Amino acid sequence: MLGQIRSHQLENVLLAVVRYFGGTLLGASGLGTAYKSAALDAIQHGEIITLSRNVYFKLTYSYPMEKYLVSWITKWMVWLWKKHMLNKLVL
Template sequence: MFSAPEDTYLTLQRESEGVYKEKGSKFLAFAFPVQNEEEVKEKLEVLRKKFYDARHHCYAYVLGRNRDIYRANDDGEPNHSAGDPILGQIRSHQLTNVLIVVVRYFGGTKLGVGGLITAYKTAAADSIANNEIITAVQQEKVKIDFEYLRMNEVMKLIKDYELQIIEQHFDNQCQIILKVRQKLLDELTQKISELDAVKMHVLGE
């Protein structure tokens, strides 16, 4: 069993596709790395517009480093014949922050529940196989407010911890938004608290 460091997780490198065909039915699988449920909705909306003439858009997703946010949707297929097999593939690879959608074009011949489970599972597996599984680091977004006179001290901390700057505004009162590796957060908070006229706020992921 893979044992990840406390602030890393397995996810997909990029978007990818997979396909499975059976008795005239075509199952097109689309795998996405996603960060939240808002992104899930956006990806689903794009696919529903693009494949508006498909019979079903079944999907599953898993979110969060602990893989504790998840959903499986059969979109009109028999219960547990579509969403769950897709979810099973995400879980069997221990992935998170991943959405897989399988779009089905009906070929005129019913496959039965067993046939559907095989089809959705195989299509989802193909989309993962055509991707790359990577180890990602859980990061938090933080905002640091400080007086201009503290610039050198703040920038030294950013350099020492190799932090990624997302936004910065410099004036008499300055502000920097950064990404911080989760396991460094407590240590950085302590260092910031030792500086005068410097405040840090955690904004989330």
Template sequence: MLQEFQTIAEPSEGLYKEKGSKFLAFAYPASSEEDVSTCLEALRSRYHDARHHCYAYQFNDEHQRYRANDDGEPNHSAGDPILGQIRSRNLYNVLVVVVRYFGGTKLGVSGLIVAYKTAAAEALDRARVVTEVLRQQLTVAFGYEQTGDVHRIIHEYDGAIREQQFDTACRLRISFRRDQVTEIQEKLDQLVGVKVLDA
């Protein structure tokens, strides 16, 4: 799993036409099978009269899962070219679906490969690429007198406070880069009167 990776910020679209066939491409941020199913269901409903809904995705998870689906097109003529475009841009947590309307003239396998690759490229070229960092949250409890020490560590590691509670004791839920959490926990544990409640 990459601690820092590139993905797309929001959905984008592309279009490629060849010999009467139309290839409508849709790129989505997606990080789970559920995300993929939701997007596919919406497109199959919206473009229910299309012949094919081919797609590919790549996730930044423990297994760096990916999948390419030809949805009835000849083997490796649709899903693989779409996946190739995601990989050539080194993107993760991305789904690209290409919806094909058949125009009456067969394109042949090489023609299909070019069409699906070009449509996917169109959608991804229009996407806004962003760098994402894997983060993890810690809940920290401490007394008022430790506030300065805790805030110094938050600042040092560029932490972001997600929740705060100040009663008889203080409690913060803080988001840090996942690859720094062990080191941060050790520093917090060294502070007297500071307790990490969960990680």
């Protein structure tokens, strides 16, 4: 299963394969082959969902700091929800 994950260049992934025992002993190589083919089938026919973690915070700062924060926001690809321009800026 790990080989299939690596060959498809997936990272931070959960791949679950459930095998019900049907009375036939497959042995170590048979189990490996069964799990490998099940993993490949799951990757090829399953839906890959990309999740992202969001952190929300409020930042209040003075105008002279804006050039530094704009640089930081660009570097870290921060998504701005709101920006208020008062005596002080609020993100």
